Amino acid sequence: xxxxxxxxxxxxxxxxxxxxxxxxxxxxxxxxxxxxxxxxxxxxxxxxxxxxxxxxxxxxxxxxxxxxxxxxxxxxxxxxxxxxxxxxxxxxxxxxxxxxxxxxxxxxxxxxxxxxxxxxxxxxxxxxxxxxxxxxxxxxxxxxxxxxxxxxxxxxxxxxxxxxxxxxxxxxxxxxxxxxxxxxxxxxxxxxxxxxxxxxxxxxxxxxxxxxxxxxxxxxxxxxxxxxxxxxxxxxxxxxxxxxxxxxxxxxxxxxxxxxxxxxxxxxxxxxxxxxxxxxxxxxxxxxxxxxxxxxxxxxxxxxxxxxxxxxxxxxxxxxxxxxxxxxxxxxxxxxxxxxxxxxxxxxxxxxxxxxxxxxxxxxxxxxxxxxxxxxxxxxxxxxxxxxxxxxxxxxxxxxxxxxxxxxxxxxxxxxxxx
Amino acid sequence: xxxxxxxxxxxxxxxxxxxxxxxxxxxxxxxxxxxxxxxxxxxxxxxxxxxxxxxxxxxxxxxxxxxxxxxxxxxxxxxxxx
Numbered sequence: 186x187x188x189x190x191x192x193x194x195x196x197x198x199x200x201x202x203x204x205x206x207x208x209x210x211x212x213x214x215x216x217x218x219x220x221x222x223x224x225x226x227x228x229x230x231x232x233x234x235x236x237x238x239x240x241x242x243x244x245x246x247x248x249x250x251x252x253x254x255x256x257x258x259x260x261x262x263x264x265x266x267x268x269x270x271x272x273x274x275x276x277x278x279x280x281x282x283x284x285x286x287x288x289x290x291x292x293x294x295x296x297x298x299x300x301x302x303x304x305x306x307x308x309x310x311x312x313x314x315x316x317x318x319x320x321x322x323x324x325x326x327x328x329x330x331x332x333x334x335x336x337x338x339x340x341x342x343x344x345x346x347x348x349x350x351x352x353x354x355x356x357x358x359x360x361x362x363x364x365x366x367x368x369x370x371x372x373x374x375x376x377x378x379x380x381x382x383x384x385x386x387x388x389x390x391x392x393x394x395x396x397x398x399x400x401x402x403x404x405x406x407x408x409x410x411x412x413x414x415x416x417x418x419x420x421x422x423x424x425x426x427x428x429x430x431x432x433x434x435x436x437x438x439x440x441x442x443x444x445x446x447x448x449x450x451x452x453x454x455x456x457x458x459x460x461x462x463x464x465x466x467x468x469x470x471x472x473x474x475x476x477x478x479x480x481x482x483x484x485x486x487x488x489x490x491x492x493x494x495x496x497x498x499x500x501x502x503x504x505x506x507x508x509x510x511x512x513x514x515x516x517x518x519x520x521x522x523x524x525x526x527x528x529x530x531x532x533x534x535x536x537x538x539x540x541x542x543x544x545x546x547x548x549x550x551x552x553x554x555x556x557x558x559x560x561x562x563x564x565x566x567x568x569x570x571x572x573x574x575x576x577x578x579x580x581x582x583x584x585x586x587x588x589x590x591x592x593x594x595x596x597x598x599x600x601x602x603x604x
Numbered sequence: 605x606x607x608x609x610x611x612x613x614x615x616x617x618x619x620x621x622x623x624x625x626x627x628x629x630x631x632x633x634x635x636x637x638x639x640x641x642x643x644x645x646x647x648x649x650x651x652x653x654x655x656x657x658x659x660x661x662x663x664x665x666x667x668x669x670x671x672x673x674x675x676x677x678x679x680x681x682x683x684x685x686x
Contacts, residue, residue: 258625318653322646 201281201430203273210249224407243406245423245530264301265383269426270333281430292345292373296356298534300330345373353591358537362451379538381426411558412495412524420496423530427539452476456594467508473596490585495524537589
């Protein structure tokens, strides 16, 4: 074992991937579907959609219901946000080869934007309709936002620490950033990190709709998420979880693990501008991107690909472009950009984690999936966006960024590089 | 209307299975909830509340600690029904 000091420069590598998403129950299914350019948005057939007369009647709902994967007791005793995380963590762990690791050197970091909203409000209904005795004794551990991290740490026997960053739609990416620090400061050799969200529920839908953040293209769900398009009218709510196995390079190499890519650094900032609106010039988001590049000992010209946050809201997509331009200047032309939310919808606290998985796979397979529904690119956003066919990335050493921004002005950029 | 002890046992086994995933056949009269069936206090409270609804009885919180075995529960429910 190296000393704590020696670990400071330790490279952190990705050795396992797991996800359950609106376009697939696993990472391979999810990746195959987005390479095929297929949307996960669909009309919701839940009775509560008409019951509450919701103004938005579609979402990117989970492709494979957890009940098809988990036991009856697991689905009963875990909020859907924890169920998704458990499914993703088991896939990621198997994908990493079920590494042997000292439990006290195995950590878990799973961000969530909203937490156990289904449990919270189901149990509130129970209380009002049937009284306190009918509130499920596991209500509190199910609704707490750290429930998914706790459930996964129990499942894996992870004892180095289980943590839950909460920063709205940046939570999943922030989780990965926290995991880098756990490994570099010597707290863990392996960390399972990412995000989860299960908020396709009438209350968040009504709330997002009330702030006019959601697309109302009810007749054409698959065309609704259209980042950078002039006809974009808001985001499409999604759900699911994505988790990756992060490992010190030393540990990964010692066990002969397959390495997808290096998670080189995280850059973070906060806007302190407005509770929901992005700072229009992109100053804060730009600082996060530049910080990620610098902390990775990279140069801005080394970045050739960005998996953008690009939620398909009118102002958000422009603000991110302004931030990219501010950070990269003329080098913006070198960037191959994609907006995978056009297919997956917006997974809120899991979004950054899922898009990190896509960024990793883009580096590993040298393939950037196309953005769908981009018929007329907004002239205010002159980025090189991949459309139509997926695009091949060059051989050799390459690096990429994954952006995530959250309500509250949270900006997180992750830098990945090839191995 | 009162049910037989065997009917109550079968109903209780279904509740235990629903909450814990334990096979209904493992829920036998002489089994201890905690020592044999490994049911924790949170699950026990859920089982009690579901049993109240299923069997139409009231099981006071103060009584729950006395329900150590499956037979204790079946006997209590049987008595409360009659």
